[in-house]
Amino acid sequence: MGNEIGKTIERYRKLLNKTQDQLGAMYSVTAPAIFKFEKGYVTPSLDLWMKIAYDAGLTPKTSLLYWIKDKLPPQYRGIIEEMERASEKPASGAAPPTRYSSITDREALRKALLCDPTIPAPLVELFRDDEFWAVYRPRGEELDHLIRFVSAFGEGTLDMYRDALRLVRQFLEISKQ
Numbered sequence: 001m002g003n004e005i006g007k008t009i010e011r012y013r014k015l016l017n018k019t020q021d022q023l024g025a026m027y028s029v030t031a032p033a034i035f036k037f038e039k040g041y042v043t044p045s046l047d048l049w050m051k052i053a054y055d056a057g058l059t060p061k062t063s064l065l066y067w068i069k070d071k072l073p074p075q076y077r078g079i080i081e082e083m084e085r086a087s088e089k090p091a092s093g094a095a096p097p098t099r100y101s102s103i104t105d106r107e108a109l110r111k112a113l114l115c116d117p118t119i120p121a122p123l124v125e126l127f128r129d130d131e132f133w134a135v136y137r138p139r140g141e142e143l144d145h146l147i148r149f150v151s152a153f154g155e156g157t158l159d160m161y162r163d164a165l166r167l168v169r170q171f172l173e174i175s176k177q
Contacts, residue, residue, distance in 0.1 A: 003039075003040030003070060004066040004069060004070060004117045004118070005037065005040075005043060005044065005049060005066050005067060005070045006037055006038045006039060006040040006070075007038075007117030008052075008053065008056055008058065008066065008115050008116075008117050009023075009034065009037050009038050009044075009052060009056075010038040011056075011114055011115050011116075011117065011124070012052065012055070012056035012114075012115045013034070013038075015056075015111065015114045015115065019031070020032075020034040020035050020038070021034075027048060027051060027052060029044075029048070040070070043067065043070050043071060046064075046067055049063065049066075049067050050063055050064075050067075053066070056111070056112075056115040057108060057111040057112035057115050058112070058115065058116075099116075099144055099147075100112065100113065100140035100141075100143050100144050100147075101139075101140045101141040101144055102140065103140045104140070106133065106137070109138075109140050109143070110127060110133060113127045113143065114127055114128065119147060120150060122156065122157070122158070122161070123146075123147070123150055123161060125158065126158050126161045126162070129158070132162070136162070136165060138165060141172065142165060142168050142169055142172060143165075145168040145171075145172070146161065146164055146165050146168050149164055149168065150164070
């Protein structure tokens with residue numbers, strides 16, 4: 001895991017196309033403070049982090065979890081992550097957990113995806129592509145499945161992700177019939 005807060009802040013800043021100084025000004029902190037947050041040298045106060053995380057599109061639950069994890073000594077982070085993975089495994093026959101299905105606003109969905117530090121970098125590049133959003137108009141449910149698919153099979157190319165989304169879409173259409 002490690003430095004989820006820093007990764008989120010950096011992605012959010014880049015999404016906004018701001019410098020560290022400009023982002024710092026938005027939250028009344030200095031550019032060096034933003035630098036230290038992004039690199040994981042310092043964790044922002046809980047109040048500051050919750051404001052940034054909210055603006056970045058994270059849920060309060062996820063934001064708080066990231067903050068707690070980043071505060072833990074490294075030897076305990078693995079234990080928490082194992083517990084999380086165990087709790088995320090669906091019971092046999094149950095649907096896998098979702099994260100983005102409930103987001104119906106396309107811009108909010110995109111913002112949340114781009115700020116999620118758990119999504120592999122090549123997939124983030126796909127989510128940055130304006131043409132992808134215009135042509136495919138993906139829904140949260142489809143992206144939940146795509147992210148799980150990518151996690152299971154590893155990173156690929158942008159073309160592979162597009163093809164995977166088409167397959168996910170077909171699968172979901174067939175399963176609803």
